[in-house]
Amino acid sequence: MYLKTLHLRQFRNYQDQKIEFTAPKTILVGNNAQGKSNFLEAVELLATLRSHRLARDHDLIRDGDAIAQINATLERALGISDLTLTLHRHARRSVAINSEIVRRQMDFLGVLNAVEFSSLDLELVRGSPENRRNWLDTLLIQLEPVYAHILQQYNQVLRQRNAFLKKSQESGVRSQESQLSIWDAQLVTAGTRLIIRRDRAIQRLAPIAAGWHASISGSTEVLQIQYAPNVPLAKNHAEEVQQAFLGKIQQRTASELHRSTTLVGPHRDEVKLSINQKPARQYGSQGQQRTLVLALKLAELQLIEEVINESPLLLLDDVLAELDPFRQNQLLDAIQERFQTLITTTHLGAFDSQWLKSSQILYVRTGKIIN
Numbered sequence: 372m373y374l375k376t377l378h379l380r381q382f383r384n385y386q387d388q389k390i391e392f393t394a395p396k397t398i399l400v401g402n403n404a405q406g407k408s409n410f411l412e413a414v415e416l417l418a419t420l421r422s423h424r425l426a427r428d429h430d431l432i433r434d435g436d437a438i439a440q441i442n443a444t445l446e447r448a449l450g451i452s453d454l455t456l457t458l459h460r461h462a463r464r465s466v467a468i469n470s471e472i473v474r475r476q477m478d479f480l481g482v483l484n485a486v487e488f489s490s491l492d493l494e495l496v497r498g499s500p501e502n503r504r505n506w507l508d509t510l511l512i513q514l515e516p517v518y519a520h521i522l523q524q525y526n527q528v529l530r531q532r533n534a535f536l537k538k539s540q541e542s543g544v545r546s547q548e549s550q551l552s553i554w555d556a557q558l559v560t561a562g563t564r565l566i567i568r569r570d571r572a573i574q575r576l577a578p579i580a581a582g583w584h585a586s587i588s589g590s591t592e593v594l595q596i597q598y599a600p601n602v603p604l605a606k607n608h609a610e611e612v613q614q615a616f617l618g619k620i621q622q623r624t625a626s627e628l629h630r631s632t633t634l635v636g637p638h639r640d641e642v643k644l645s646i647n648q649k650p651a652r653q654y655g656s657q658g659q660q661r662t663l664v665l666a667l668k669l670a671e672l673q674l675i676e677e678v679i680n681e682s683p684l685l686l687l688d689d690v691l692a693e694l695d696p697f698r699q700n701q702l703l704d705a706i707q708e709r710f711q712t713l714i715t716t717t718h719l720g721a722f723d724s725q726w727l728k729s730s731q732i733l734y735v736r737t738g739k740i741i742n
């Protein structure tokens with residue numbers, strides 16, 4: 372797929388900026404805090420309707436404005452699409468394809484696919500399980516857009532169930548426990564769909580990531596990735612997982628009422644990353660952790676490509692400087708002309724002359740882009 376144009380209106384620090392992409396590689400150069408990451412964030416939002424930086428809509432709208440809009444034209448094997456995301460300070464966001472409003476998020480997702488790699492991704496190794504769940508959810512949204520719908524359903528039931536637990540605890544009315552079973556059934560149904568999809572995605576991603584990891588680390592280290600749900604997942608059968616989920620949630624009801632929160636379910640699952648059988652977080656040096664994240668990102672690109680049968684975009688937010696020359700070359704070699712790539716950097720020194728010659732270079736200064 373090829374992103375042809377991007378038009379930002381009142382998005383972050385951009386007032387009105389239109390860019391036409393004239394090469395498969397675009398390098399955005401500028402000092403700190405000029406708007407380079409904001410530019411990539413706009414593309415990421417069109418691909419996933421999520422922000423890496425976990426920004427809320429009102430953070431994304433330019434200070435003092437009420438509405439922001441991101442618009443792109445995208446060329447895919449099946450034709451050209453025009454995508455628009457409109458953010459409102461005081462209303463819900465809306466999305467449109469070819470100027471027609473799309474009601475369901477999942478019908479918008481999957482048109483533009485992109486993998487973002489920024490220094491925040493180091494949190495995939497060092498950070499909490501929530502970082503890894505968010506990463507996996509973002510990948511799944513692109514692999515199968517219906518996942519976004521299931522996740523939304525699950526989060527909604529979870530919020531309602533937690534509110535109910537809190538209310539029961541405050542009022543001390545334990546007889547309401549039977550009402551809880553209504554939430555349990557809904558939580559288990561949506562939760563099982565998430566668990567099975569997450570497990571399936573990790574099973575496909577793990578060997579690809581291990582292959583990249585072996586090649587970057589010179590085969591001395593073995594990367595293992597495993598989805599570790601808090602409900603037993605002996606076999607990947609929905610009914611068995613549902614039974615196990617329901618059994619465990621019923622066992623924990625007393626503690627849940629006591630703590631006013633849901634203790635069982637995919638919102639508490641983990642993705643285990645290990646190198647040579649040891650947890651990457653404790654074992655990995657900074658260099659090893661970077662290798663791991665690079666392997667994960669390359670695996671994401673490859674898996675999306677396999678599933679959708681087209682090359683997703685790659686968004687590299689100031690990460691080249693964080694990699695040593697060997698890892699930089701591994702990444703740049705893997706990209707070649709295969710993936711349209713948008714790269715941000717504070718200086719062009721990290722790129723060899725061949726790369727610079729074949730790239731479109733854009734200079735970013737206080738929310739304006741100069742060719």
Ligand SMILES: Nc1ncnc2c1ncn2[C@@H]1O[C@H](COP(=O)(O)OP(=O)(O)OP(=O)(O)O)[C@@H](O)[C@H]1O
Pocket residue numbers: 382383384401402403404405406407408409410429430431432433434689715717
């Ligand atoms: N809603 C907003 N309205 C106006 N300006 C904003 C908004 N959100 C962020 N900014 C501005 O955007 C700038 C940050 O841009 P960005 O994160 O893209 O930096 P960058 O060019 O990637 O820099 P770095 O190299 O430091 O990462 C800051 O000046 C910030 O004040």
